[in-house]
Amino acid sequence: MSVLVYINSNGEKIAKNAFEAVTYSKKIGDVTVVTNGKADDSMLAQLGKYGASKVLVDRSFEGIDEQQITRLVATAAENVGAETIVFSNDLIGKAVAPRLSVKLSAGLVAGATGVPQEDGTIPVNVFSGKAHGFVKVNTDKKIIALLPNSIQPEETGADAAVEEFNGNAGDSRVTVKETKLPEGDIPLPEAELVVSGGRGLKGPENWNLITDLATELGAATACSRPVADSDWRPHHEHVGQTGVAIRPNLYIAAGISGAIQHLAGVNGSKTIVVINTDDEAPFFKAADYGVVGDAFEVLPKLTEAVKKFKASN
Amino acid sequence: MKILVCISKAPDTTTKISFTDGDTKFDESGVKYIVNPYDEWYALVRGLELKEAHGGSVTTVTVGTAEDDATIRKALAIGADDATRINVKPEDASQVAAEIAAYAKEGAYDLVLLGKETIDYNGSQVGGMIAEHLDMPFISLAEKLDVDGTTATLDKEITGGVQTVEAELPLVVSCAKGMAEQRIPNMRGIMAARKKPLNVVEPTNAAKQTSFVKYALPAPKSAVKLIDPNNMDELVELLHNEAKVI
């Protein structure tokens, strides 16, 4: 089966979720990648290691305009006769995949967490991670948008051939005025390690406890909703049912009670560590490792222990 | 300015999720429904603020059955002028988007606003689909939206940051946190909502491109391993050797 994957290659390097999408697609069929932007050929050729046999690159436009990308992917899908089209369900995938679904009359499975099952259904998270659903696509063509961090990239092959491609992307109707990318921050939705703080940290002046540990680990930082609502931390750090849903390998929660709405956004994490003074805090029921103690004492000790571990490894 | 706000209901956030009919249906017994928070807190309230600033109207549209009327009345109580319900059970994003697009086509709206996702199916699909049906630009995950004449300026979330963009109306915008502050309906709003028009229209019976065939609950977590707060070396060791995450 012919599978087409769209990846974004506008950045300095190709993001991990692109390798995930290619690895995923390789499990379904023969993979062609389509991309736009300025990434050089040697960078794109790497996608072959994860299973792409060919990379089509349209250098006529950069950026993330969802109408241009929709037209590019539609042209490429026609060109390679793709039956399945795969995106990462990141912010670009969320904007493009639904448009493409209408354009191609192809059923969309958004937020897939695994490969198609024996019965052809595709698993997704529903109810903000409180359950799984299995989706059947009723159209011939399908589009799958894969939830980031759902599978590990696997290197299996050699470099892929890179070909210039004209995707008839057309013009953008949206003008970009300014792009703000805070330096050094690790984007939360893609982070593998996350350190998060709640109201138990008492105030923004204590956040160095969280950021010190995050820096030591190379982790992103997050927070509970009241923390963002009180402007102790920026809105984009708010995780949970009404914030960002994340599924890192490690989620460390300090001074967070573990309300059901908070858990909904983090319960896909592989390993959860909870630090809380209250041994009855509901979060302990969702945790793998728990520390009953004062975050003001435990966090610096943990930061020290990580430092020691990093020095000796 | 004519503004259309898509409103959907969603189970209250404290709902314990379970399934019936051999795990093929969401168990709705005892479930309390609310207006999907993203639709209510951000899309609807920002729509009302724009109307207050520039004049015009705010209409809500919902794909649903009579069971949804209470949710729709809440949106009217918060301040929408009138509401439309497209009378069919929503079962799939492609169906919902096609129905709303068919309705919106008739209305020549300047803005179609909706929440960034629903908190039950979390698909984030409907906005982009409507935009493609209507051939309008789609600004996803907008945190800020201002309109000057026929030009909209928006801040949207992008990977690792925020982008400020400009586009001509009409537009479809999915609304995220930052867009507005929640409004609690007052008594007057609730009384007025009873008299506001809730128009019921028949669906076009758009096809469903996907179906949910079964559900499962996540495997229960094994019991938490408690670590001595004075022994963080042990925690690091476990994270490295047992959990293998660092």
Ligand SMILES: Cc1cc2nc3c(=O)[nH]c(=O)nc-3n(C[C@H](O)[C@H](O)[C@H](O)COP(=O)(O)OP(=O)(O)OC[C@H]3O[C@@H](n4cnc5c(N)ncnc54)[C@H](O)[C@@H]3O)c2cc1C
């Ligand atoms: C519709 C709706 C949607 C919501 N969506 C979200 C969402 O998306 N995300 C979200 O997070 N919340 C959400 N909430 C709010 C949620 O219900 C909780 O109120 C919130 O998560 C609590 O935040 P918290 O754990 O930081 O604070 P608290 O509940 O106040 O908990 C603080 C915790 O810190 C502990 N603590 C205190 N001092 C210390 C110390 N020195 N050391 C260690 N621990 C300490 C306490 O024992 C307590 O467990 C939502 C609520 C509603 C109604």
